[in-house]
Amino acid sequence: MDIALLIIRVILGLAIARHGAEKLFGWFGGYGIAGTAGFFEQLGWKPGKLFVLAAAGAELGGGLLTVLGLGGPVGPALIVMVMIVAIFSVHFAKGFAQANGGYELNTLYIAAALAPAFALGAYSLDRALGWSAYITPAAAWTALAAAVVLALLNLLVRRPAPAQALAAD
Numbered sequence: 482m483d484i485a486l487l488i489i490r491v492i493l494g495l496a497i498a499r500h501g502a503e504k505l506f507g508w509f510g511g512y513g514i515a516g517t518a519g520f521f522e523q524l525g526w527k528p529g530k531l532f533v534l535a536a537a538g539a540e541l542g543g544g545l546l547t548v549l550g551l552g553g554p555v556g557p558a559l560i561v562m563v564m565i566v567a568i569f570s571v572h573f574a575k576g577f578a579q580a581n582g583g584y585e586l587n588t589l590y591i592a593a594a595l596a597p598a599f600a601l602g603a604y605s606l607d608r609a610l611g612w613s614a615y616i617t618p619a620a621a622w623t624a625l626a627a628a629v630v631l632a633l634l635n636l637l638v639r640r641p642a643p644a645q646a647l648a649a650d
Contacts, residue, residue: 482600482602483602483603483604484602484604485602486596486597486600486601486602486604487550487602487604487605489593489596489597490547490548490550490597490601490602490605491548492593493544493547493560493590493593493594493597494543494544494545494546494547494548494549494556495544495548496544496590497540497543497544497547497560497563497590498540498541498543498544498545498548499544500537500540500544501536501537501538501539501540501541501542501543501544502537502541503517503537504517504533504536504537504540505533505534505537505538505541514530514533514534514537515530517529517533517537518530518532518533521533521536523642524570524571524639524641525570525639525640525641525642526638526639526640527640535635536563536566539559539560539562539563540559540560540563542556542559543555543556543557543558543559543560543562543563544556544560546559547560547594547597549605549606550597550601550602550604550605550606550607550608551605551606551607552607553598553601553607553612553615553616553620553621553624554597554598554599554616554620554621554623554624554625555624556597557594557595557597557598557624557625558594558598558624558625558627558628559628560590560591560594561591561594561595561598561625561628561629561632562628562629562631562632562635563632564587564588564590564591564594565591565628565629565632565633565636566632566635566636567584567587568584568587568588569632569636570636570639572584572587595625598621598624598625599618599621600616601613601616
């Protein structure tokens with residue numbers, strides 16, 4: 482079980498951290514802060530740069546915390562938070578299938594984040610530092626509940642442009 486949790490943490494954490502690095506630094510074919518800010522503003526988050534820093538910081542930080550097994554459920558909760566926002570701001574209207582730009586991959590990221598939220602395994606910095614006693618189901622549920630609330634608040638502050646009505650000629 483410990484090896485399985487390590488594999489999940491490393492693959493999931495690196496994948497999510499990569500998304501953050503794309504947004505922050507333009508690595509891996511990403512657009513960096515300026516390019517991503519324009520996209521965020523089109524989605525209704527203004528100022529775009531501020532929201533890019535928040536989202537990319539959550540992705541990079543959450544991913545790295547998850548890889549390292551540090552901070553218990555904090556890293557996985559950050560992943561859940563950004564995936565909920567991504568689902569409801571970009572992917573939900575496109576349906577489930579990833580091939581259509583849907584939310585399939587986002588739900589897989591959330592599902593994968595739940596395992597290390599509740600158990601980091603033996604191969605984690607929390608275990609090495611003697612902090613694993615603080616990683617309880619209550620801590621995991623609290624972190625995940627906070628992630629859901631923060632995601633919903635983020636979605637509430639979003640101000641997408643109204644859809645342009647077609648002029649009837």
